[in-house]
Amino acid sequence: MRKITYANAIKEGISEEMRKDNSVFIMGEDIGVYGGAFGVTKGMIEELSKERVIDTPVSETAFMGLAIGSAMTGLKPIVELMFSDFMAVCYDQIINQAAKMHFAFNKKVPMVIRTASGAGTGASFQHSQSLEQMYANVPGLKVVMPATPYDAKGLIKSAIKDDNPVVFLESKEFYNDEGEVPLEEYYIPLGKADLKREGKDISIITYGRMVKTVLETANQLEKEGISVEVLDLRSLVPLDTDAIIETAKKTGRVLIVHEAVKFAGFGGEILSTIVESDAFNYLKTNIKRLGLGYHPIPFNKSLEKEVFPTIEKITKQVKEMM
Amino acid sequence: MKNKYDKDFLIYLLEKMMVVRKFEEKIQALFSDGVLHGTTHLGIGEEGTAVGATMALENQDYIFATHRGHGQVIGKGADVNAVMAEMFGKKTGVSLGLGGSMHLADIEKGIFGTNGIVGANLAIACGTAFSIKTKKEKDKIAVAFFGDGATNEGVVHESMNIASVWNLPILFVLVNNGYSVSKKLFEMTKNTNLLERAKIYDMKAYEVDGNNALEVFETVKKAREEILKENAPILIVANTYRLSGHSKSDNNLYRNQEEIEKWQNKDPIKALIGVIGCSKDEIVALENNVDNIIKEAVDFAKNSPEPTIEDILDRVYAK
Ligand SMILES: Cc1ncc(C[n+]2csc(CCOP(=O)(O)OP(=O)(O)O)c2C)c(N)n1
Ligand SMILES: [Mg+2]
Numbered sequence: 047m048r049k050i051t052y053a054n055a056i057k058e059g060i061s062e063e064m065r066k067d068n069s070v071f072i073m074g075e076d077i078g079v080y081g082g083a084f085g086v087t088k089g090m091i092e093e094l095s096k097e098r099v100i101d102t103p104v105s106e107t108a109f110m111g112l113a114i115g116s117a118m119t120g121l122k123p124i125v126e127l128m129f130s131d132f133m134a135v136c137y138d139q140i141i142n143q144a145a146k147m148h149f150a151f152n153k154k155v156p157m158v159i160r161t162a163s164g165a166g167t168g169a170s171f172q173h174s175q176s177l178e179q180m181y182a183n184v185p186g187l188k189v190v191m192p193a194t195p196y197d198a199k200g201l202i203k204s205a206i207k208d209d210n211p212v213v214f215l216e217s218k219e220f221y222n223d224e225g226e227v228p229l230e231e232y233y234i235p236l237g238k239a240d241l242k243r244e245g246k247d248i249s250i251i252t253y254g255r256m257v258k259t260v261l262e263t264a265n266q267l268e269k270e271g272i273s274v275e276v277l278d279l280r281s282l283v284p285l286d287t288d289a290i291i292e293t294a295k296k297t298g299r300v301l302i303v304h305e306a307v308k309f310a311g312f313g314g315e316i317l318s319t320i321v322e323s324d325a326f327n328y329l330k331t332n333i334k335r336l337g338l339g340y341h342p343i344p345f346n347k348s349l350e351k352e353v354f355p356t357i358e359k360i361t362k363q364v365k366e367m368m
Numbered sequence: 369m370k371n372k373y374d375k376d377f378l379i380y381l382l383e384k385m386m387v388v389r390k391f392e393e394k395i396q397a398l399f400s401d402g403v404l405h406g407t408t409h410l411g412i413g414e415e416g417t418a419v420g421a422t423m424a425l426e427n428q429d430y431i432f433a434t435h436r437g438h439g440q441v442i443g444k445g446a447d448v449n450a451v452m453a454e455m456f457g458k459k460t461g462v463s464l465g466l467g468g469s470m471h472l473a474d475i476e477k478g479i480f481g482t483n484g485i486v487g488a489n490l491a492i493a494c495g496t497a498f499s500i501k502t503k504k505e506k507d508k509i510a511v512a513f514f515g516d517g518a519t520n521e522g523v524v525h526e527s528m529n530i531a532s533v534w535n536l537p538i539l540f541v542l543v544n545n546g547y548s549v550s551k552k553l554f555e556m557t558k559n560t561n562l563l564e565r566a567k568i569y570d571m572k573a574y575e576v577d578g579n580n581a582l583e584v585f586e587t588v589k590k591a592r593e594e595i596l597k598e599n600a601p602i603l604i605v606a607n608t609y610r611l612s613g614h615s616k617s618d619n620n621l622y623r624n625q626e627e628i629e630k631w632q633n634k635d636p637i638k639a640l641i642g643v644i645g646c647s648k649d650e651i652v653a654l655e656n657n658v659d660n661i662i663k664e665a666v667d668f669a670k671n672s673p674e675p676t677i678e679d680i681l682d683r684v685y686a687k
Contacts, residue, residue, distance in 0.1 A: 080550035103520035168406025172484035345468035346457035
């Protein structure tokens with residue numbers, strides 16, 4: 047199968063939807079000729095016109111609100127926010143407006159907020175955060191975090207088709223990573239986790255940037271005779287609780303790994319999903335979580351690596367649980 | 369204009385600008401060589417504004433720099449070695465190596481940092497101006513730098529309004545380099561006369577040639593006096609140009625070579641050399657001196673220790 051990058055997979059997904067549906071448009075800072083801060087929209091303005099690939103002023107509140115208004119009146123906006131940290135600049139529009147519009151007016155808000163999330167590029171503490179748990183905690187929003195080019199394309203297409211505001215968090219470290227993406231069109235439904243690897247001794251439940259690290263760890267552990275199952279949630283809202291419960295029952299050992307701050311992070315929700323279900327009775331050992339410590343993300347290169355779950359840390363944790 | 373100043377001062381101003389230029393050229397090279405990681409926003413071509421403005425301030429003044437702030441920070445007196453070490457992520461850096469280019473601070477010297485969130489610094493700067501006013505501190509102002517792109521952020525309007533209606537001792541320095549990343553000013557703002565932004569706040573405003581360091585210096589000095597005397601904020605619009613790309617990853621697809629060359633001819637450093645009338649020998653001596661400063665800074669950075677996880681944890685909360 048052909049291989050394309052994560053960035054190009056997202057672009058393909060968006061472009062396909064835009065060709066099919068004239069009401070879909072994309073806007074954001076420097077997404078036109080510049081091609082976006084991470085090159086996702088490169089070449090789109092040439093193909094799809096500047097009326098549909100729109101450069102905005104540095105006015106996040108205005109264009110986020112504009113997206114909501116246009117979504118409620120027949121258009122399907124995709125907003126590119128350069129860094130997910132900038133959502134904080136337009137929090138009101140996302141939390142109090144976009145998420146509440148259907149509840150308030152019984153009106154659909156078919157919009158996608160695409161944004162570069164997470165660390166790994168030395169962008170320091172205002173440009174590296176993983177804030178997904180904050181959005182997952184706001185009813186009305188959907189939260190999607192693809193970890194491969196294949197998932198990214200299938201999920202962005204479903205996100206665009208969805209009638210609700212979808213926060214689409216792209217791992218910026220993945221943009222240039224290549225993966226297999228078929229030429230034929232496909233969609234991946236929101237809310238379906240993906241078993242990235244089957245195993246029988248322990249389940250690692252993860253999503254986003256950590257999927258890659260976890261898979262690498264699982265491959266290494268295989269050589270040491272530990273069979274690791276890896277479940278990639280792909281979307282936090284809706285959450286595939288069935289898949290979580292199923293894998294927990296299957297292996298009886300669960301490690302949760304995410305990039306976001308561990309304290310009050312989404313891992314707590316995954317853990318609760320298990321212990322509140324009958325999977326609790328299948329557990330052979332305590333569920334464990336790995337995530338970022340309770341501190342901002344440092345600029346220093348080696349520290350920026352070290353503070354997140356690494357192959358070494360995950361391996362050590364798995365072995366302690368066996 | 370130059371006759372008002374003795375030559376030593378003019379040379380000092382020139383040398384500072386050269387330090388900033390060579391500092392940025394050095395980190396540009398270090399990024400290309402893969403020695404530095406992360407990203408950075410260079411202000412090559414904007415030294416007249418960054419250094420001219422900050423050198424007109426007093427030690428006790430506060431500055432709030434932009435994301436493109438190496439020049440603003442070094443101009444205000446940050447130690448070049450420590451700024452370089454920060455670029456390397458070293459413990460001896462101005463922010464312990466935990467911040468990098470967008471988080472260069474030296475509170476002792478009144479430098480409240482470069483900032484990664486466009487426009488956010490204006491509001492915080494208003495807070496320090498409020499503090500100066502409340503504590504009745506004499507001969508002290510706050511200065512907030514921001515770009516033409518930033519003027520489209522809501523926080524900029526909100527900050528300028530509150531500064532004006534509360535009569536805060538703050539100077540807003542709008543570094544108008546004509547671009548917000550890849551977009552020209554007129555594409556993002558209908559009224560490109562940014563001086564008029566001050567009108568709606570009933571705020572005094574001056575426009576300067578940002579590539580004329582002396583003009584920037586004089587205007588900021590004058591504005592500083594007026595802010596103190598009249599108890600009201602002032603806006604200065606400095607028109608300049610960044611010769612460097614927006615950030616590390618910029619292919620300059622949005623502008624042409626002709627435009628860049630036009631501004632190369634207005635290079636603020638060359639302009640100041642012309643005004644002073646430096647001899648060839650003087651320039652060579654200056655350049656050698658500055659090269660040494662930069663070399664020493666790189667050596668210092670390279671030989672410095674890395675921060676540790678304890679350094680991180682120690683900094684999260686005040687104790
Ligand atoms: C709130 C926020 N939005 C967007 C960005 C990304 N960004 C960084 S610099 C920049 C352009 C700002 O233009 P201007 O204020 O003119 O400053 P210049 O880069 O020209 O120095 C943008 C959009 C950011 N850092 N913060
Ligand atoms: Mg600008």
